[in-house]
Amino acid sequence: MMALTREFKDTIQARAQRDPAFRDALLAEGVDTLLSGDVDTGKAVLRDYINATLGFEKLATATGTPSKSLIRMFSRTGNPNARNLFGVLGELQRQSGVQLHAHAVK
Numbered sequence: 001m002m003a004l005t006r007e008f009k010d011t012i013q014a015r016a017q018r019d020p021a022f023r024d025a026l027l028a029e030g031v032d033t034l035l036s037g038d039v040d041t042g043k044a045v046l047r048d049y050i051n052a053t054l055g056f057e058k059l060a061t062a063t064g065t066p067s068k069s070l071i072r073m074f075s076r077t078g079n080p081n082a083r084n085l086f087g088v089l090g091e092l093q094r095q096s097g098v099q100l101h102a103h104a105v106k
Contacts, residue, residue: 009048016052023053024098031089031100040076046092047074054095062091 016023026049034042050059050070060067065084073080073088080088093099 009051012048013052016049023049024096026052027092027096027098028100034085035102043074043078043080044076046088049092050074053092059088059091062095063087 012026016026026045030042030045030049032042033045036042050056054062056067056070059065060070063070065087069084070088072078073084089100
């Protein structure tokens, strides 16, 4: 995976802050990407979403998980366990007001 430039990350963050539809799509894309089996990309998208919205400190307070642990979970080498990952996803949905649902498609 190619490293993203700081300018690109700043562009994503700025757009997410001003465009609610983009912000919601970013959250959905992160989860969809995880469900498709591309865990590294899914974590990267969710990391961008977290940075662009509530931030790791606020997420840490809301989930009871230390911010350093959350940052590590969503890092390139992080390997979150299911309980922590789904706890974070639940909190992101609560904070955003978006409810995500999986649908079976053939």
